[in-house]
Amino acid sequence: MDTTIDVKSFAPNGKQNGYNGKAKMINRKIKYESELSSDFKETIAELAHGEKLYGCIQCGTCSATCPVSHYMDYTPRKIIQMVREGFRDDVLKSSTVWLCASCYSCTVECPKGIKITDVMYALKREAISAGYFPKRFPTPVLAENFFAQVLNNGRNSEGPLLMKMYMKTNPFNALKNTMLAFRLWKTGRLTLKTEHTKDRKSLKKLLGSIDKQKEALAK
Amino acid sequence: MRYLYYPGCSLKSTGKSYEESLLAVFKALKMDVVEINDWNCCGATAYMAVDETKAFAIAARNLALAEEQFNKEEEIHVIAPCSACYMVLLKTKMFLEQNLAEKGRIKNALKESGLNYEGKVKIRHPLDVLVNDIGVKEIAKAVTHPLKGVKVASYYGCQTVRPYSTFDDQREPHTMDDITAAIGAESVDWPLKTRCCGASLTGTIDRVGLPLSFMILKEASKRRADVVSTSCPLCQFNLECYQDNMNKQFRNDIHIGVVYFSQLMGLALGIDPKTLGMNRLFVPPENVYKIMKGGEKVYV
């Protein structure tokens, strides 16, 4: 009985999970240790400036106090456990991190002082750098466009920002909100003009210097 | 004491009336407030999701600008009215105090762009300044048109009181209610003072965000509030501007004024509504106007 099993043949995307082709009806859920990333928790703990997540007691206060946990595919509590146990791919592909609205309820309520919102930020950064986030999901698109806009102009311009985001994710939504945009424009609360700081060079220099220092550090 | 003022991007666009009303109130209370020269975006929540060091660097640039502008002062008080700006600037200041390696990197970068950061800046929310520096007694003294009979649901949202701010209780904040009392109005006791409005989700993933805003308004009207008072441009925007979308999505007929606490203060201080940006509201707070004119309230 020493036959080695090829773990990949059991992989969840394999067709053999199916039941007459209806793969969704019966799903195989099992995790092999070899599929996990043992250093994931250290990576995230470092990125989130907190090793306190190691001390999570899985009480679920974060999930219960979270205003959007009922939309997430894994509740925040589960995410913490998955991070600790190295479920890297599942965590980075989850909708949870992108649904976090950064309201900080969990951070305030956590009885073990875990800065869960910061963990979510760390996961967002890790997901972006791993190229893992869901493609047409608006939040990462918004984040990236926002980032680019501030980099170039120093300020964010809400009108152009939202336009871009809707066009990239769901153009239908932009149409749905034309009335809203019109009313905002009419009340002087929205322009399509791009805002920017007078001195755009200084900000570029600042961010350029950060890049240079990071490169030096990497070497 | 004089203050520096950091408006942030929203107070120049969707939250324009927050700026208008706040500056008018500061002026009426004879406060010395100057805008930071050529400030840049704080980075908000989005920037942090992409690059942390850069997020702290751009926020730190504003702190450095403040120090440059008020270089003679021992302690520099910067008023940041937008919750996200307030929280981000506060977080940046704390982060730089705790992470010396990052601080060094960011100080180097600032130096290269011709700036310096010492750590003399104190980040203040207008609620903090008004209640703790000016005081409710002074505010009450300046009131010319007390909002007697107006029931206000104070809505603080998340980042005004969480997680770094210390000027108010994180679970049961009261500064906005103190101001409500000072201007002669009545606070509604309700459990959603700090419940999230949905933030950027209301605009991006409305299936998730919109119900959050809707539940807040529903509870406020259930508790017989005439108006919801806010201290954050995004909260105000979500709660007010999406009311049509909410009514469509939840087959409801919600119609409640959502204003800035500074607008209510302005009305009580006798400042004309246009100066306070009341004309920019989608849902004018009819009940407030009616009560001020001595009329009957209408509940929907």
Place this chain on the structure above:
Amino acid sequence: MSNTNGNGTIKGITPRIGFYICHCGHNIAAMVDVEKVQKFVASLPGVVVSRDYKYMCSDPGQELVQKDIKELKLNRIVVASCSPLLHEHTFRRAVEKAGLNPFFFHMVNIRENVSWVTDNREQATAKANALARAAIQRVFFHKSLETKKVPINPDVLIVGGGIAGIHAALTIANAGKHVYLVEREPTIGGHMAMFDKTFPTLDCAACILTPKMSSVKNHPNITLWTYSEVEKVEGFVGNYKVNIKRKPRYVIEELCVGCMDCIDACIYKEAKYPDEFNQGLSKRKPIYIPFPQATPQVVLFDPETCIDFKSHRCKKTCIEACDRKAIDLKQVPEYKEINVGTVILATGFKTYDAEKSPQYGYKKFPNVFTSLEIERIVNASGPTNGEVLTKEGNIPKSVGIIHCVGSRDEKAHKWCSRVCCMYSLKLAHLIKEHTGAEVYNFYIDMRTPGKGYEEFYDKLMNEGVHFVRGRVAEVTDWALIPEEEHKLTIRVEDTLIGVVRRIPVDMVVLAVGMEPREDAQDIRRMFNISCSTEGFFLERHPKLAPVSTFTDGIFIAGGCQGPRDIPDSVAQAGAAAAEALSLISAGSIELEPNTASIIESFCSGCKSCIPLCPYSAISFNEGTKKAVINEALCKGCGTCVAACPSGSIIQNLFEDEQIFSEIDGLLKFAGIELEEMEVVNA
């Protein structure tokens, strides 16, 4: 392994030192190169033999030392091993058996102070070398000393009359020794007297407690002082002098029989002040008795609420009603001074203030109760005569019990309070029994480690009580659906399912944890003991001396030492009683001969030492104009030694020569030489 070396004579002393370094299995040897230290010490002047051995504290280890003393004529012994707290006594005894005065022995701690606190072997070995050399140089100057014996006063003071204090008092009194039991409240009984049933047997708390309470009251060997507080403690083991204040009840205890006619006669026809015993859930009059079985059965006045204390204009109907003339409104505090040999502190605990966790709505929503309030409510003699009702007077259809309130929380208390899981199960059972309601337990982890405890949990699951694993985030009156209107809604993640639930209930019970009493620090200072970081009294050793403290003759029992339940409190009380009786039975105790004495020729008679002595051991001889230290009273604290301006006070075991040569030995490793001490290495 051993190395021998010649000797050197310093100041006329010819020391023949034996040095022994212990491996302590791997505890020391894994981090300290013991052989290197052994060889290094062998090269030091005065060292005759240097050895390393696996376990110095074992019988063969001790015999090794004894053999060397006899065969090599050693007159100084140094052992480098663990903390002196553990084995100093062992080695002193071994040395004494071999015919050497035990105070020629000195111990170096290279385990707790070296091997356990570093992961750098090289530095650990260097530090062990330095400490060993310091000890070798110190032991040069050791002298022969005699321990002193002090007699133990057989009377015992017990502070606190809860179940722990009661049990300890009865144990000692039954052994024929006299006990003073001092209780702050007007009655003994403590928290246990407030409980309805006890887990896991569900026997009635009062039925098992009140017989013990009346035994205390009637025991010829117990002096019971309730409504009294300890004010001052002086002395040391065997001989404590304690001052006690007896607060005025305005009722003569010896005359009152507890008929309560005075209470009926009070001009307040209605009781209108919150009743402390019932957690403020019912009212009492200004003259009251805490509860029907209060011990002693004596009424008392509350001067804060009695009209006569405020205006002196009351008709004093109570005085007229008392045919035994027991009421004395002019009563003043009474002060007692007693001498005891040992003390047992059983001052108890306090429950966590639920208002500090505002997310659960205590005091905000009337139907949120603490567990202690529910204990009174389900109690037949409680404010509702045992009927469980909401504030509106309805029988609740659903009740939520929230565990861990104030426990396992960095913002409140980090510790697990140990009893809440079990008492929550008990309350769940009682509430279900009284009301038939759906009862929900919200727990983080279920902790039932005790005899019959897991079985009790099993019983509750079979009774149909809901168990939801999740810490409640909030109790709110925010209704999202019609079923939640006019109810309290509990928001929690059912972590075993992974779904957030909203559960509407009529009543919420907060299982508040246990914390130290507000004045635990004052008590700690008064009795000169220590507290652990969380504020509970610190035991001498967590495993091997669980009821002793770092002050000899002071013992601790019950909730003042940490959260514990009734069986554990009683077990601890018995242990503390046994420790006290053991001292009493021995009759006397040996004390370290570390007392101070005056070198008369140096003393200038400035008297500055006299007021500094905390034990009043120093007096002034008017004839010679010199200070005199009473060795029987001196506790060896060293205050006078440090303070004497003329350096005329010396302390045994801490003489200047000993300390300076020890320092010199240490400093040599940093290349520093103390000029005055160069003689040592001559």
